[in-house]
Amino acid sequence: MGTSKPAIGLSGVSKSFGAFKANDDVSLSIAQGEIHAVVGENGAGKSTLSNILYGLLRPDAGSIEIEGRPVSFSSPRQAIRAGIGMVHQHFMLVPTLTAAENIILGSEQAGLFAPLPITRLEREIAELSHRHGLGIDPRARVSGLSVGEQQRVEILKLLYRKAKILILDEPTAVLSPPETEKLFATLRSLAAEGRSILLITHKLDEVLGVSDSVSVMRRGRLVGSMPTSFATKEKLARMMVGREVLLRIDNPPQQPGIAVLSVKHLDYAGPDGRKRLQDLTLAVRAGEVYGIAGVEGNGQSELLSLLWGTWDRHARVSGSIELAGRPILGLHPSEIASMGVSMIPEDRLKSAVVKEFGIEENLLFGRHRETGYHRGIGFDREKLRRDAERLTGEYDIRYSGARNPSLASLSGGNQQKLVLAREMERPAMQLLVLAQPTRGVDIGAIELIHRRIVESRKRGTAIILISSELEEIIALSTRIGCLFEGGIRREFSEEEVRSGRLEESGFEKEIGLHIT
Amino acid sequence: MSRKNLQPFIPLFSVLFALGAGSVIIAATGNSPAEVYLRMFRSTFGSGYGFGQVLFRSTTLVLTGLAVALPFKLRLFNVGAEGQLLMGSFAAAICGIALPTDIHPVLGTSSALVAAMAAGSLWALSAGWLKVRYGVNEVISTIMLNFIAQGITGYLLTNLFAVHSTVHTPTMVPGTLLPGLDSLFGLDWHSPANLSTIIAIGMSGASALLLYRTRYGYTMIAAGLNPQAARHAGIDTDARILGTMAMGGALAGLGAGNLVLGYRHWFEAGLTSGAGFMGIAVALLAGAHPLGILLSALLFGWLDYGGLTVNTMVPKELFMIVQAMTILAIISFPAMFRKRLRQ
Numbered sequence: 068m069g070t071s072k073p074a075i076g077l078s079g080v081s082k083s084f085g086a087f088k089a090n091d092d093v094s095l096s097i098a099q100g101e102i103h104a105v106v107g108e109n110g111a112g113k114s115t116l117s118n119i120l121y122g123l124l125r126p127d128a129g130s131i132e133i134e135g136r137p138v139s140f141s142s143p144r145q146a147i148r149a150g151i152g153m154v155h156q157h158f159m160l161v162p163t164l165t166a167a168e169n170i171i172l173g174s175e176q177a178g179l180f181a182p183l184p185i186t187r188l189e190r191e192i193a194e195l196s197h198r199h200g201l202g203i204d205p206r207a208r209v210s211g212l213s214v215g216e217q218q219r220v221e222i223l224k225l226l227y228r229k230a231k232i233l234i235l236d237e238p239t240a241v242l243s244p245p246e247t248e249k250l251f252a253t254l255r256s257l258a259a260e261g262r263s264i265l266l267i268t269h270k271l272d273e274v275l276g277v278s279d280s281v282s283v284m285r286r287g288r289l290v291g292s293m294p295t296s297f298a299t300k301e302k303l304a305r306m307m308v309g310r311e312v313l314l315r316i317d318n319p320p321q322q323p324g325i326a327v328l329s330v331k332h333l334d335y336a337g338p339d340g341r342k343r344l345q346d347l348t349l350a351v352r353a354g355e356v357y358g359i360a361g362v363e364g365n366g367q368s369e370l371l372s373l374l375w376g377t378w379d380r381h382a383r384v385s386g387s388i389e390l391a392g393r394p395i396l397g398l399h400p401s402e403i404a405s406m407g408v409s410m411i412p413e414d415r416l417k418s419a420v421v422k423e424f425g426i427e428e429n430l431l432f433g434r435h436r437e438t439g440y441h442r443g444i445g446f447d448r449e450k451l452r453r454d455a456e457r458l459t460g461e462y463d464i465r466y467s468g469a470r471n472p473s474l475a476s477l478s479g480g481n482q483q484k485l486v487l488a489r490e491m492e493r494p495a496m497q498l499l500v501l502a503q504p505t506r507g508v509d510i511g512a513i514e515l516i517h518r519r520i521v522e523s524r525k526r527g528t529a530i531i532l533i534s535s536e537l538e539e540i541i542a543l544s545t546r547i548g549c550l551f552e553g554g555i556r557r558e559f560s561e562e563e564v565r566s567g568r569l570e571e572s573g574f575e576k577e578i579g580l581h582i583t
Numbered sequence: 584m585s586r587k588n589l590q591p592f593i594p595l596f597s598v599l600f601a602l603g604a605g606s607v608i609i610a611a612t613g614n615s616p617a618e619v620y621l622r623m624f625r626s627t628f629g630s631g632y633g634f635g636q637v638l639f640r641s642t643t644l645v646l647t648g649l650a651v652a653l654p655f656k657l658r659l660f661n662v663g664a665e666g667q668l669l670m671g672s673f674a675a676a677i678c679g680i681a682l683p684t685d686i687h688p689v690l691g692t693s694s695a696l697v698a699a700m701a702a703g704s705l706w707a708l709s710a711g712w713l714k715v716r717y718g719v720n721e722v723i724s725t726i727m728l729n730f731i732a733q734g735i736t737g738y739l740l741t742n743l744f745a746v747h748s749t750v751h752t753p754t755m756v757p758g759t760l761l762p763g764l765d766s767l768f769g770l771d772w773h774s775p776a777n778l779s780t781i782i783a784i785g786m787s788g789a790s791a792l793l794l795y796r797t798r799y800g801y802t803m804i805a806a807g808l809n810p811q812a813a814r815h816a817g818i819d820t821d822a823r824i825l826g827t828m829a830m831g832g833a834l835a836g837l838g839a840g841n842l843v844l845g846y847r848h849w850f851e852a853g854l855t856s857g858a859g860f861m862g863i864a865v866a867l868l869a870g871a872h873p874l875g876i877l878l879s880a881l882l883f884g885w886l887d888y889g890g891l892t893v894n895t896m897v898p899k900e901l902f903m904i905v906q907a908m909t910i911l912a913i914i915s916f917p918a919m920f921r922k923r924l925r926q
Binding site: 375377399400401402404410412417418419420421422423424428431432433435436441444445446 | 802805
């Protein structure tokens with residue numbers, strides 16, 4: 068195997084969008100049977116690189132070799148024929164079709180109007196699934212499959228097309244810890260059979276856990292490649308960001324204050340009758356971070372919508388939510404916000420910002436009712452401008468070009484810092500609700516966001532932190548509740564969390580048990 | 584030049600393209616395009632009467648254009664300006680015959696205008712309510728409301744209000760009429776242009792002020808750009824939909840000031856001559872910007888009346904083609920430019 072030609076050889080690949088160099092002279096070689104991770108911050112050029120390999124983009128310069136033969140793809144179809152397959156971050160499946168139908172879609176092996184030999188194909192797929200231990204029923208409808216299963220259907224699709232090179236773009240973003248483990252086992256066995264795997268990710272733990280070698284990208288350039296055995300988390304982080312990064316912020320213990328939020332026996336049944344929250348009870352005190360660990364879809368969204376008053380009023384809800392002794396269940400977001408509650412929602416582009424607005428209008432968004440910003444029939448533009456100037460400095464919100472650029476021109480991390488700045492600066496804030504505060508955010512920005520969260524806690528804010536990143540939960544939380552099927556299944560006390568932090572991987576596994 | 588730099592010029596390109604295409608058609612009918620356009624120009628901007636006619640036609644279009652543009656900011660497509668204008672006109676005319684003959688002009692005209700705005704507003708509001716309450720697509724409901732408005736006004740006109748053996752209502756009382764520009768500024772145009780032109784310009788300024796300088800406008804624009812985020816930020820998006828539809832309908836209804844109070848002095852069949860529908864084109868060409876609507880309404884008013892003045896040389900239908908092509912061009916150009924630049 069070692070003597071054969073590399074599965075993928077890139078040399079001098081460059082791609083620009085206007086003046087922006089997405090890929091700048093990238094050279095990379097991936098051996099056969101190797102799992103090669105490519106890490107980098109958002110916008111470092113990882114996706115551009117994988118899209119070039121998959122024939123979605125044409126490079127401006129440079130050459131690509133597959134098993135020693137130079138190739139030039141102008142469409143994914145050609146890349147697929149050359150043995151390359153890609154699992155996108157967002158799956159490309161038709162939910163109303165079965166797994167088998169999805170897998171053969173695009174390579175039906177039958178005339179356009181000829182009947183499909185579906186039973187034979189299903190048998191082949193079942194066999195293929197069994198051989199690789201993927202456990203997919205070819206006749207299952209995709210809409211009824213879990214996210215992890217859907218991903219395995221995507222992988223099966225590539226294997227069915229006899230792909231020798233697999234590209235996976237952020238494959239673990241949507242998976243629970245056990246599903247991630249299962250995916251990695253599959254990848255390892257595929258690699259052992261001689262397939263090459265290109266893993267695009269930003270999670271350093273995964274890189275160290277599964278890959279054979281790793282390449283780091285920064286601002287379009289490939290800044291280094293090495294065998295994974297030579298890599299450490301700190302080293303990779305430094306290469307990604309270009310400076311020293313504090314991966315674990317200092318989080319000293321503190322005496323909690325009065326109870327700020329008290330949620331009691333909360334039940335939530337959606338308009339479709341499905342129970343999303345069941346007897347959820349939790350309390351958060353001032354100066355405390357209450358971390359909610361859990362796999363997505365276990366009631367996080369519903370809890371957030373109840374806390375913020377945006378819940379579907381057709382749902383059936385019982386129980387109580389009190390903020391400093393006052394009931395807030397049934398109030399509207401404007402009323403809840405005016406009581407000193409700040410919220411960073413799960414999906415910032417959908418819920419927290421207006422991307423066409425400038426920085427200033429977005430800093431005002433949701434706080435436009437505060438009379439301090441009012442002047443006449445409009446807003447105090449001068450104060451707004453001053454505040455924007457101050458906050459972009461304090462929260463290190465970076466933008467280029469003219470004053471007050473549109474939010475869409477900011478990177479994901481800077482957008483998130485803006486949302487954080489706006490919410491944390493809310494006057495008389497007593498409760499801060501954070502949902503996935505660092506999703507899609509660069510390491511450098513994560514550091515700042517984490518520091519701000521701890522600072523806010525020290526000032527006596529009660530904080531709820533909902534995150535699918537266990538590492539983040541463990542690093543920041545005072546107490547941790549494990550959310551499973553709409554209820555807190557296990558709560559870790561302050562002492563437990565503190566001692567868990569000393570032995571992190573074991574603690575992560577223990578939490579993992581309670582959320583699946 | 585990047586696409587971003589070209590964007591502001593797309594309306595201009597569209598107009599030039601459509602006028603160019605119009606020239607080709609004129610040439611195909613055996614006439615000289617230059618001669619036709621020159622004559623159009625002379626008979627509109629060259630005479631007081633012609634210019635007054637253009638202003639008069641543009642005035643209604645400014646108001647119906649705004650009636651489409653404001654809801655457009657909330658991503659609502661108000662196709663019902665025609666129906667709102669009809670209801671407004673009818674209400675104004677009825678108000679004008681119901682009031683006492685010796686009513687004070689300020690009181691009379693303002694009550695007739697308020698009646699017109701209220702009628703237009705209610706008509707648009709019903710579409711807004713259907714949308715908010717039952718999720719009915721506003722395009723469908725406003726189209727249907729256009730038919731209903733036509734039916735109601737037509738029925739009431741012929742069966743209850745029409746002066747015997749005519750198709751119009753009785754003349755309104757003098758105290759409810761708007762003065763012409765001639766009497767206001769001592770002009771000698773003898774055109775139908777009236778005080779409404781100034782009202783319309785004021786409304787366009789007020790709309791721009793509302794959208795870009797008030798807190799309400801800020802929440803309106805936010806609700807239009809990202810409704811989910813707006814709700815999250817505590818903005819009542821349903822209330823904005825209702826409010827904006829009500830304002831749009833009121834502006835369309837105000838068109839009655841121009842057509843009824845300022846010109847006809849009664850309601851008659853075919854009074855609006857499609858000005859409500861033309862408002863859609865006016866708003867699209869202006870990119871729904873209230874001040875841009877002044878210019879685009881002027882262009883459409885000019886094509887409308889200018890087309891009549893050259894009717895002996897080329898059929899006026901030709902200018903309908905030019906108007907429609909402008910809109911098609913403005914919708915398809917951005918996509919065309921995008922494609923060109925990607926290659």
